[in-house]
Amino acid sequence: MELPGLEERSTSGVNVVTIGATKEEGGTREKVIKVGGARTLPFLDFEGVVGHRPVVAMDVLDMVPEDWPEALAAAHRDVWDDPGKWAKKCVQEYGADLICVKLDGTHPDKADKSPEEAVDAVTKVKEAVAVPLIVWCSGDDEKDNKVIPKVSQALAGENCLLGAASEDNYKTITAVCIADNHNLIALSPLDINIAKQVNILVTDMDFPLERIVMFPTTGALGYGLEYAYSIQERSRLAALAGDKMMQPPIICDAGYESWRAKEAKTPDADAPGWGPQADRGPMWETITAVTLLQAGADILRMRHPRAVQEAKKVIDELFTPSQNP
Amino acid sequence: MIAIGERINGMYEDVKKAIAEKDPRPVQDLARRQRDAGADFLDINVGTAAADREAAMRWLVETAQEAVDTPLSIDSTNFDVVKAGIGAAKNPVLINSTKGEPALLEKFVPLAVENNAQLVALTMDSRGVPADVNTRVEIAATVVTFAQEAGLDPSRLYIDPIILPINVAQDQPQRIFEAIQQIRMLSDPAPHIILGLSNVSQSTKERPLLNRTFLVMALAAGLDAAIVDVFDKDLMDAAITAEIILNKSIYSDDFLRAARK
Numbered sequence: 132m133e134l135p136g137l138e139e140r141s142t143s144g145v146n147v148v149t150i151g152a153t154k155e156e157g158g159t160r161e162k163v164i165k166v167g168g169a170r171t172l173p174f175l176d177f178e179g180v181v182g183h184r185p186v187v188a189m190d191v192l193d194m195v196p197e198d199w200p201e202a203l204a205a206a207h208r209d210v211w212d213d214p215g216k217w218a219k220k221c222v223q224e225y226g227a228d229l230i231c232v233k234l235d236g237t238h239p240d241k242a243d244k245s246p247e248e249a250v251d252a253v254t255k256v257k258e259a260v261a262v263p264l265i266v267w268c269s270g271d272d273e274k275d276n277k278v279i280p281k282v283s284q285a286l287a288g289e290n291c292l293l294g295a296a297s298e299d300n301y302k303t304i305t306a307v308c309i310a311d312n313h314n315l316i317a318l319s320p321l322d323i324n325i326a327k328q329v330n331i332l333v334t335d336m337d338f339p340l341e342r343i344v345m346f347p348t349t350g351a352l353g354y355g356l357e358y359a360y361s362i363q364e365r366s367r368l369a370a371l372a373g374d375k376m377m378q379p380p381i382i383c384d385a386g387y388e389s390w391r392a393k394e395a396k397t398p399d400a401d402a403p404g405w406g407p408q409a410d411r412g413p414m415w416e417t418i419t420a421v422t423l424l425q426a427g428a429d430i431l432r433m434r435h436p437r438a439v440q441e442a443k444k445v446i447d448e449l450f451t452p453s454q455n456p
Numbered sequence: 457m458i459a460i461g462e463r464i465n466g467m468y469e470d471v472k473k474a475i476a477e478k479d480p481r482p483v484q485d486l487a488r489r490q491r492d493a494g495a496d497f498l499d500i501n502v503g504t505a506a507a508d509r510e511a512a513m514r515w516l517v518e519t520a521q522e523a524v525d526t527p528l529s530i531d532s533t534n535f536d537v538v539k540a541g542i543g544a545a546k547n548p549v550l551i552n553s554t555k556g557e558p559a560l561l562e563k564f565v566p567l568a569v570e571n572n573a574q575l576v577a578l579t580m581d582s583r584g585v586p587a588d589v590n591t592r593v594e595i596a597a598t599v600v601t602f603a604q605e606a607g608l609d610p611s612r613l614y615i616d617p618i619i620l621p622i623n624v625a626q627d628q629p630q631r632i633f634e635a636i637q638q639i640r641m642l643s644d645p646a647p648h649i650i651l652g653l654s655n656v657s658q659s660t661k662e663r664p665l666l667n668r669t670f671l672v673m674a675l676a677a678g679l680d681a682a683i684v685d686v687f688d689k690d691l692m693d694a695a696i697t698a699e700i701i702l703n704k705s706i707y708s709d710d711f712l713r714a715a716r717k
Contacts, residue, residue, distance in 0.1 A: 140645070323706055324706065324707050324708050324709075325708070326706075326708075327706045327708035327711070327714065328708035328709050328710060331708060331710045331713060331714045332710070335713070365706075366706075369705065369706050372704070372705075374705045374706055375714075376706075376708070376714045377706055
């Protein structure tokens with residue numbers, strides 16, 4: 132007896148967002164990256180179009196990291212005093228698809244660097260590498276609103292992805308992205324209702340929905356990963372069902388969140404029974420990243436080269452066309 | 457909810473006059489305003505006044521699509537008038553409608569398949585409009601089976617269980633709700649369920665209130681499309697809100713504004 136097909140068919144899907152601009156497009160990037168476009172749940176190619184491959188953005192900071200665990204620091208220490216060199220290493224040696232410049236150094240509680248210093252850092256990265264760029268502010272609203280206009284202007288024409296707009300602080304960054312033609316990250320604190328609300332607020336300012344990437348906030352393995360997963364899954368289902376305001380692609384922060392976990396950051400001396408940090412750290416980040424991929428992540432922010440390598444291997448495997456379509 | 461704007465209809469004086477005088481402005485104005493009010497389809501009905509209904513249908517279709525790209529719903533039970541409408545339309549249409557009678561399905565279903573159109577089928581046949589649940593479901597089953605065999609996917613099929621005016625048949629809404637639930641079980645994916653909403657309040661005093669209360673109850677039972685007055689803002693807002701309550705779209709503080717966009 133022939134069994135009836137049980138495939139789900141969707142008539143809507145995730146928006147496609149293009150990051151970067153080549154010389155012909157007014158930028159200086161070697162190539163652009165397109166994310167999104169799925170019209171099915173992640174990787175289910177027998178049900179529908181899976182869209183563009185998920186990509187990995189590696190973090191580069193505008194300051195020497197103060198609290199990175201040894202296993203993570205070891206991979207970056209030789210270059211981390213220069214954002215340009217650091218970015219170059221991430222692209223050339225570690226295979227980063229994009230670079231995410233995280234402006235931690237501008238935070239008033241950290242190095243409190245000036246907007247001009249931030250411009251200097253992103254310019255170094257821009258000149259050192261040819262991949263598309265993400266720039267992520269420090270998280271201090273007042274300071275970020277001073278930094279982002281200058282940084283955005285310095286990157287005008289590059290069609291970057293800038294973040295992050297939140298429910299309480301979205302006007303400056305949105306206006307800046309409109310003025311300099313960048314894509315925008317819309318942040319929500321693990322709350323799908325607020326995720327939709329931020330998209331509504333931003334589009335109310337006439338920012339195109341098709342240029343938004345959502346950051347629903349990430350929890351690492353053991354620290355809310357399942358919560359992040361179910362929110363992303365529900366977002367994707369809403370996008371597939373035609374909820375336009377839930378159709379932007381999704382970015383996750385697997386790097387920062389994973390290396391905050393005590394299982395990743397505890398030094399070998401303090402946890403002799405847990406195995407070497409050089410293994411458990413990257414494993415923690417890998418598992419977090421791979422899980423988020425299956426929840427529909429389009430861009431992964433990551434930190435450790437081994438975790439990047441493993442996540443990219445999984446993307447390759449999941450992107451191999453299925454045997455029984 | 458898939459909203460089909462009902463206003464371009466020769467039964468209305470302004471449209472009737474526009475058809476008679478070949479004046480495109482009132483029709484195009486209605487087309488634009490209905491699109492802006494959230495119509496997913498624009499219903500096109502020549503009414504009864506035009507002498508040459510096929511020509512009137514062609515003119516209305518051409519006139520409307522000069523103004524908007526919104527898909528059209530070709531509203532006639534006359535096969536030749538429907539064909540004239542499809543012939544004039546740039547985009548795939550919704551054929552509105554045929555009856556659930558094999559002799560008619562044999563003509564209308566292939567017409568829909570050939571023209572990549574969607575099709576509305578009423579749960580009535582040679583016996584007339586049923587007043588009970590079972591006959592409605594039985595006719596719907598005939599339609600779904602026929603469509604599947606002829607290659608029209610249930611996702612492109614709209615079943616209209618026909619609502620009668622509340623002041624004529626007050627027992628009918630409950631039968632409709634029950635029929636909707638059963639018809640949705642006939643196939644996977646389920647066929648769409650559609651109603652000509654304004655009929656429920658025909659010749660009553662509280663039309664808008666009856667319309668939107670009935671709409672919300674029908675949506676809860678599984679209705680997912682309706683031919684409505686999209687200019688009735690309270691009605692459209694009630695439908696948007698019902699979809700939030702039914703968890704069909706994600707809540708946000710400005711969900712109304714988001715859905716109206």
